[in-house]
Structure formats: C-alpha cells, structure tokens
Amino acid sequence: MDKHKGNLFILSAPSGAGKSTLYKALLKQDQQVRISISHTTRTPRTGEEDGREYFFTDPESFLDMIAEDAFFEHAQVFDNYYGTSKASIFDMLEQGLDVILEIDWQGARQVRQLYPEAIGIFILPPSLQTLEERLKGRATDSEEVIQRRMAKAVNEMSHYNEYDFVIVNDDLNEALSQMGAIFKAMRSKTPIIEQKHGNLINDLLSL
DSSP states (O other), X not given: XXXXXXXXXXXXXXXXXXXXXXXXXHHHHOTTEEEOXXXXXXXXXXXXXXXXXXXXOOHHHXXXXXXXXXXXXXXXXXXXXXXXXXXXXXXXXXXXXXXXXXXXXXXXXXXXXXXXXXXXXXXXXSOHHHHHHHHHHTOOSOHHHHHHXXXXXXXXXXXXXXXXXXXXXXXXXXXXXXXXXXXHHHTTOHHHHXXXXXXXXXXXXXX
C-alpha cells in the first residue's frame, strides 16, 4: 500500500454516544480534517444533495464498482447498498488531509484488512443510563425500538478493544479536546514527518 500524506481515521460508536456531534465539531475547528462521503443506491431524502450527504448512484453502477474493487468496504442494508470509495479517500489523503470514515466495527475490519495504517477511534457513552436517555431524548422511536437499539449498542461496544483509541463522551468539550489531540499527534508520526520534511532531515544529517 502506498504511503499517503494524510491519515485515515476510523470512527465508530453505538447510536446515541454522540459521535456525529463530535466529528462535526472537529471539522469546524481543524481545517485539515474531512469526513468521507459514502456512495449509496437509496434515493435522496428531502434536503439532501448529491456529493454532500452521499454520492447517490444506481444499483447497476454500484455493482460495477464492486466488481472493479472500487470500495474499501460496502454493505447491503435492507434493499440499498452503501460503500466507501477508495479513489475519493486516496485523493484526499494525497492532498495531506486527514479523512474520517464513520463506520461500524464490521466495516472497520474490512478497512483495516486493506489499509492497516488506518487509526481507529471508538466513542463510548459514560453509562448505559445516559445512552438510553439520549436515545429517548430524540422522541422519534417507540420503547420497543429503543430497547432494540440498546441491545445493538451493547454488541457494538463489545468491539471497543479492536480500536487504537477509546474516548468516553461524558463532557463534550473534553471528548473533543481528546479527539483533536489524537489527530494532531498522528501527524507527527515518524513516517509522515519523513515524508513532509525529508529535505530538512537530510540537511540536518548532512554534517
């Protein structure tokens, strides 16, 4: 796998842990970070735009992309396909941007097989009670659906140890500070500094 100038981050969390709030806040404060936009075969919802929420495509084109090995990971959810394009991510990495893949633990396994350098971050809620309160606070789901989501969340959280970093999202500002620190620290890894500052290092060692 070719080395790239930016880092690829995998971000996973159970529903209700505050993952979207965190990464959206990070995008506002760190101009070097981008979120990966997935391809999907589902129809756009009201207010959604192609290339912003998703790249909307037809099933035939999506299957062609699978055949061409164009995806990092892809999955079928009910009647629709979702996938993460290699080309769009590599393009951003080559520009020196850090890219976030917002995917679950199963997708994370697929990505790590293809790109072992990917850095995994898992977001945990401070307690099951808080998680349930956040899910109920949305006021969009029945009690039965919430309990199903809770069971799924526990299963998701059991895979936390497959990730490089774990952030407990109790206080948003503290969690955001931790996440920002991880991104900045990863930019100082030796191979990245060698790539970015190769001429400087050669000069420093030329005596």
